Amino acid sequence: MAPPQEPGAVVDIRALHTRFGKAVVHENVSLAVRPGEIFSLVGGSGCGKSTLLRAIIMLLRPVSGSIRVFGQEVIGLSDEKALPLRRRWGVMFERGALFSSLTVAENVGMVLHEHTRISAPLIDEIVAIKIALTGLPADAGAKYPNELSGGMRKRAALARAIALDPELLFLDEPTAGLDPLSASGIDELVKSLRDVLGLTIMMVTHDLDLLWRTADRVAVLDKGNILGIGSMTELSHLDHPLVHEYFYGPRGRAAREQAWKKK
Amino acid sequence: MTAMLIAQLEIETDTATVPASANLRCAGAWTAQGIAPVEQRLTALSFPSASKLVIDVSAISALDTAGAWLLHRTLRALEQRGVKVRISGMRPEFDALLQLIAARAGTTEHAAPVKIGLLASIGQQTWRSLLGFSGMLAFVGESAIALLRSLAQPRRIRWRPILHNLQTAGFEALPITGLLSFLMGVVIAYQGADQLQRFGANIFIADLVGLAMLRELSPLLTAIIVAGRSGSAYTAQIGTMKINEEIDALRTIGVGPQELLVLPKILALIIALPLLTVYADVAGVLGGMIMASSKLGVSFDVFLDRLDDAISLSSFLTGVGKAPVFAAIIALVGCFQGFQASGSADSVGRQTTVSVVQSIFLVIVADALFSIVFNWLNL
Numbered sequence: 077m078a079p080p081q082e083p084g085a086v087v088d089i090r091a092l093h094t095r096f097g098k099a100v101v102h103e104n105v106s107l108a109v110r111p112g113e114i115f116s117l118v119g120g121s122g123c124g125k126s127t128l129l130r131a132i133i134m135l136l137r138p139v140s141g142s143i144r145v146f147g148q149e150v151i152g153l154s155d156e157k158a159l160p161l162r163r164r165w166g167v168m169f170e171r172g173a174l175f176s177s178l179t180v181a182e183n184v185g186m187v188l189h190e191h192t193r194i195s196a197p198l199i200d201e202i203v204a205i206k207i208a209l210t211g212l213p214a215d216a217g218a219k220y221p222n223e224l225s226g227g228m229r230k231r232a233a234l235a236r237a238i239a240l241d242p243e244l245l246f247l248d249e250p251t252a253g254l255d256p257l258s259a260s261g262i263d264e265l266v267k268s269l270r271d272v273l274g275l276t277i278m279m280v281t282h283d284l285d286l287l288w289r290t291a292d293r294v295a296v297l298d299k300g301n302i303l304g305i306g307s308m309t310e311l312s313h314l315d316h317p318l319v320h321e322y323f324y325g326p327r328g329r330a331a332r333e334q335a336w337k338k339k
Numbered sequence: 340m341t342a343m344l345i346a347q348l349e350i351e352t353d354t355a356t357v358p359a360s361a362n363l364r365c366a367g368a369w370t371a372q373g374i375a376p377v378e379q380r381l382t383a384l385s386f387p388s389a390s391k392l393v394i395d396v397s398a399i400s401a402l403d404t405a406g407a408w409l410l411h412r413t414l415r416a417l418e419q420r421g422v423k424v425r426i427s428g429m430r431p432e433f434d435a436l437l438q439l440i441a442a443r444a445g446t447t448e449h450a451a452p453v454k455i456g457l458l459a460s461i462g463q464q465t466w467r468s469l470l471g472f473s474g475m476l477a478f479v480g481e482s483a484i485a486l487l488r489s490l491a492q493p494r495r496i497r498w499r500p501i502l503h504n505l506q507t508a509g510f511e512a513l514p515i516t517g518l519l520s521f522l523m524g525v526v527i528a529y530q531g532a533d534q535l536q537r538f539g540a541n542i543f544i545a546d547l548v549g550l551a552m553l554r555e556l557s558p559l560l561t562a563i564i565v566a567g568r569s570g571s572a573y574t575a576q577i578g579t580m581k582i583n584e585e586i587d588a589l590r591t592i593g594v595g596p597q598e599l600l601v602l603p604k605i606l607a608l609i610i611a612l613p614l615l616t617v618y619a620d621v622a623g624v625l626g627g628m629i630m631a632s633s634k635l636g637v638s639f640d641v642f643l644d645r646l647d648d649a650i651s652l653s654s655f656l657t658g659v660g661k662a663p664v665f666a667a668i669i670a671l672v673g674c675f676q677g678f679q680a681s682g683s684a685d686s687v688g689r690q691t692t693v694s695v696v697q698s699i700f701l702v703i704v705a706d707a708l709f710s711i712v713f714n715w716l717n718l
Contacts (some may be wrong), residue, residue, distance in 0.1 A: 163372075176683030194405070199410065204404045208443040209404065222582075222682035234499035242370050272436050273403065328361070337710030 085144075086111050086244055086276045087132060092141035094131060094300075095122065101127050102138070104298035114270055114290050118322070119297035125280040126170065128297070129246055131152045133160060133167055138172065146186075163191055165244040166237035170252065172229045174221040180207065180232045181217035185263075187239040203239075205302070210235045211261050227258040234262075245269070247279035249285050263289045284331035296322070345373040346399075348380055360391040367396035369406025381413045386422045386498065397428025407433070407440045415444075443559030471679070478675045482605065485597040500603035501610075508569040508604075509611030513618060516564055520557060520619035524626025527551050531633060532634045541635040545645035553658045557689035557704055559617040562665035565612060566698040570673035573604055577677025578687035586678070598679075605670040612666035613659050620658065653718050661709050664703050672698040 085108035089105045090160050094102040101124040110114040116242055130136040132143055132170040134150050144159060153161070175181050185203045188194060194202070207217050210231040210260040221229055230250065237245060244307050250266065267290050281287060287294060296311065296319055304314045312323045312332065323332065346368040367373060386392055423502050424502055429437070455463070466641075490627050531547045580586050589596050624646065631637040637645075675693035680686045 177685035187407075188371060192371050192405075192562045194371065195375075195378055198378055198409065202408050205404060205440060205443060209439070220682060238404075241405060268439065272432070272439050274432070337471075 087090060088144040090142045092138050094138045100300050101194055105302055107295050107305060109278050111276055112274055113292040114248055116287055116291040116294045117280045117297055118294055123297045127299055141171055152186055164242055167246045168237040168241035170248040171200045172233040177222050179220055182240050184236045191240060204261045206235045206239060232327055245275050245277045249281055250279060251283040266290050288331050348377045363394045365396045368401040369399050370401050370403045371405035374406050374409050376385055391423045394426050395428050402433045407436045409438050416515040429619055466612055475675055479671060481650055482499060482595055482601055485602055497603050501607045504604050504607030505611055508608055516615050516619050517562055519624040520560055520622040521626040523556055524623035525546055525630045528627040528630035541637055542645050544631045544637055545642050546649040549646050549650045552623035553620050553655050556660045557623055558616050558658050561619045562702045563699055566669045568667045570698045571691050571695050573673030574677040574691045575687055578680030578690050579675055581680050601674045609663045610669045613662040616662040633652050645668045647708055650700045657718050664705055668701045669698045
């Protein structure tokens with residue numbers, strides 16, 4: 077099942093094995109994310125999608141295997157050596173994880189203050205443009221996260237994730253809990269970020285519309301293994317009951333038909 | 340390599356003192372990491388209006404939103420001053436980014452935060468304190484009503500949380516309360532020993548330690564320990580639940596948060612604190628007794644004989660009688676401050692601090708009031 081080692085892959089995972097106590101999360105996961113693509117992880121609840129993401133961004137240490145990001149092994153990397161790597165990626169957490177004691181603008185600006193030598197007034201302006209880029213109204217910057225709606229909080233989290241213009245963006249459930257309008261706004265945003273900034277995006281999502289509209293390649297995870305990797309069209313021909321259910325269940329069908337109509 | 344990672348800027352003007360045309364060459368990485376060096380120079384840039392400026396961007400190796408914004412801002416500022424700007428050598432992908440920034444830039448103007456004057460801020464603080472006080476009163480009232488309702492229907496009293504609180508706030512506080520009270524007894528006996536010895540009144544060490552511990556120090560010390568241990572925990576627990584909307588969830592399920600969260604804590608503490616106080620009495624007197632025998636040569640049985648004469652039942656009861664009142668203060672303040680938390684993790688921390696400070700303050704005030712009342716009653 078393991079694909080051949082891909083030179084130049086942004087994220088390259090080989091034979092990853094993860095465990096929580098006795099519960100095996102990943103048995104043998106291998107995948108590669110190519111530069112400039114939108115790569116998505118899908119699978120049922122609790123199949124280890126978010127855990128895989130956490131392993132890549134070094135919040136969790138796998139039992140064995142290798143994870144290379146920008147060609148560098150991240151398992152066992154010291155914090156000092158990880159810093160340059162961490163500056164090159166942005167992470168948007170599922171529930172936003174905005175710092176509740178800071179305003180949205182301070183949340184976004186903090187990253188710039190920490191990692192660049194840009195002057196404070198220019199940082200404020202850059203923060204304003206990031207906030208505008210994610211489709212938030214201008215007055216949202218002065219608000220605290222708890223004063224925002226769920227959808228706005230998500231956008232604010234995205235604004236913080238792209239604060240440093242990272243080359244690689246990790247999105248954990250970018251559209252979960254959003255109304256369809258905001259969700260399709262996120263679709264557009266993800267695509268334009270990739271097209272304009274040349275980002276590589278790796279996301280975890282259940283949103284079939286988002287998958288059909290943005291994802292270049294998708295990996296289906298189940299019981300700690302990868303069932304298949306490919307474009308949505310390729311995967312929909314895959315002969316596996318779970319994949320079939322995923323794409324041809326009532327919701328999958330609607331999303332697929334819409335995607336075809338668009339084309 | 341480093342030269343590639345920072346932004347560079349070269350300005351060429353024609354030879355006239357007032358330049359009519361100029362070339363601006365941008366190079367290097369115009370990214371968040373790299374634009375710091377050119378930022379100042381770009382802001383300071385000034386050209387007379389109606390002059391012609393050519394900006395050559397062909398040598399820019401990398402452009403991100405931060406760099407694009409800086410470029411956009413510069414262009415806009417120059418155009419506003421009437422400088423005719425022409426851009427040459429723009430790569431299509433950079434142009435797309437610049438377009439995106441320009442499209443979004445119109446929506447970024449935001450109002451400056453409102454500054455508050457000294458007088459207004461004093462007023463706001465006062466108003467907030469008044470609101471807090473009336474909120475506290477309302478909370479005490481609500482708790483009393485919930486208590487009466489529970490007493491009317493004893494079936495609704497939640498015994499499990501009461502027992503749980505008895506264990507965490509009472510039983511688990513035994514070691515620390517005992518140790519501190521013991522040490523307090525030692526200290527008092529030690530301080531008193533010198534003075535008593537001078538007058539040959541060694542035996543009165545039992546009066547000193549017994550009265551001080553039983554009437555004043557044990558109840559106060561126990562209350563302060565419990566306020567720090569359990570009052571803060573109550574605030575943190577309820578505050579976190581409030582922020583996670585668990586309190587709202589309780590209300591929608593039709594379970595009163597007072598009934599489930601507040602009453603068990605108050606009842607448990609009212610039971611636990613007097614018991615802890617008696618325990619602290621014993622530990623404190625034991626500490627004093629050991630000190631008396633080693634420093635003054637007053638043996639244990641002589642000490643205990645004297646203690647029996649010196650301490651009346653009313654002395655013991657005035658001490659223990661204060662404990663339920665202290666318990667109610669600690670539990671009410673702790674829970675009330677928990678409900679005051681809103682929004683962020685920050686506010687839970689703040690309310691916990693307020694809760695401990697306020698409950699210790701109120702306990703000492705209540706203790707002073709008790710002293711005055713007992714004095715009137717000649718107890």
